[in-house]
Amino acid sequence: DAKVIIIVRDPRDVVTSINYGKGPEYAGKHRPILFHLRNWRKSIAILLSLINHPKFLFVKYENLVHDPYLELKGITDFLGIAQFENGHFDHGIKDQNGKPWRSNTSTSSGGSDFIQPVNENFMKYLDAEVISYIEYMCWPEMKFLGYEPKFLSSPFTYTPSAFAEPFNIETKNPPPNMSIEENNLKLEKRRLEILFGRTGGSSEELLLYYLSYQGYNILRKAIMSL
Numbered sequence: 001d002a003k004v005i006i007i008v009r010d011p012r013d014v015v016t017s018i019n020y021g022k023g024p025e026y027a028g029k030h031r032p033i034l035f036h037l038r039n040w041r042k043s044i045a046i047l048l049s050l051i052n053h054p055k056f057l058f059v060k061y062e063n064l065v066h067d068p069y070l071e072l073k074g075i076t077d078f079l080g081i082a083q084f085e086n087g088h089f090d091h092g093i094k095d096q097n098g099k100p101w102r103s104n105t106s107t108s109s110g111g112s113d114f115i116q117p118v119n120e121n122f123m124k125y126l127d128a129e130v131i132s133y134i135e136y137m138c139w140p141e142m143k144f145l146g147y148e149p150k151f152l153s154s155p156f157t158y159t160p161s162a163f164a165e166p167f168n169i170e171t172k173n174p175p176p177n178m179s180i181e182e183n184n185l186k187l188e189k190r191r192l193e194i195l196f197g198r199t200g201g202s203s204e205e206l207l208l209y210y211l212s213y214q215g216y217n218i219l220r221k222a223i224m225s226l
Contacts, residue, residue, distance in 0.1 A: 001055070003056070003057070003078065003079060004057070005056075005057045005075065005078070006043060006046065006056075006057075006058045006059070007058070007059050007061050008058060008061065008145065009060070009062070010062065010147045011036075011037060011141075012122035012126060012147075013120075013121050014040055015036055015122070016121055016122045016124075016125045016126060019166075019167055029170040029171055030169055030170055031171050032165060032175070032177075032179040033133065033134070033165065033166075034178050034184060034188075035179075037138055038137075040138065041137075041141055042211070044141040045210055045211035046211065048144075048212070048219065049212040049214055049215050051214075051218065057074070059071055060145065060146075069086050126166075128151055129162075129163060130163075130166050131151055132151045132152055132158050133158075133163045135150065135151060135155070136155045136160055136188075137188060139152060139155040139192070140155075140195055140219045140223055141219070143226065144218070156196075160179075160185055160188065161180060164180075191209040195210075195220055197220075
């Protein structure tokens with residue numbers, strides 16, 4: 001009878017948060033960007049697999065920080081608990097011990113006593129090549145969630161083999177060349193070609209790339225309606 005909530009965030013801001021400012025203090029050594037993007041896509045695949053389940057809810061981080069009381073109402077209604085009244089957080093957030101909570105944002109100094117809404121923070125930190133690579137790898141999921149690509153009107157207009165990691169990758173596992181390794185890029189291209197109907201895919205491939213048939217079908221329908 002457990003209820004599950006997933007909070008999702010723009011993958012471009014996720015990459016920014018992990019890699020810039022204090023990000024490495026929280027997330028560890030720099031890893032290949034494809035490693036982070038596949039983890040992000042796995043969360044979205046789980047979301048799509050559960051999206052119609054009555055005990056599942058997903059919330060977009062951006063909505064939560066821009067209109068917290070509206071989004072929190074959706075959460076409290078889902079959980080069947082009393083909602084937060086407007087103004088409840090005017091004097092900050094309390095942690096589980098009743099003490100003032102301070103944000104651990106990686107890209108601003110000092111933190112704050114509330115989550116600060118920032119529009120497209122990634123534009124301050126990521127160059128066009130990195131953003132394009134992220135958009136290529138996450139294009140279907142981004143479009144479904146309403147995260148509009150900045151540079152790619154279609155994933156097929158981009159060549160990921162030209163990408164170069166913006167950071168010195170300090171890990172051996174995953175390997176430093178993960179983001180441009182030939183077999184990985186072939187898998188990523190096939191993932192998109194199957195979804196867009198440019199080639200057929202086996203049942204095993206659909207589950208490999210999209211975790212569930214439901215997740216694949218939801219993304220496929222969303223892409224075909226564009």
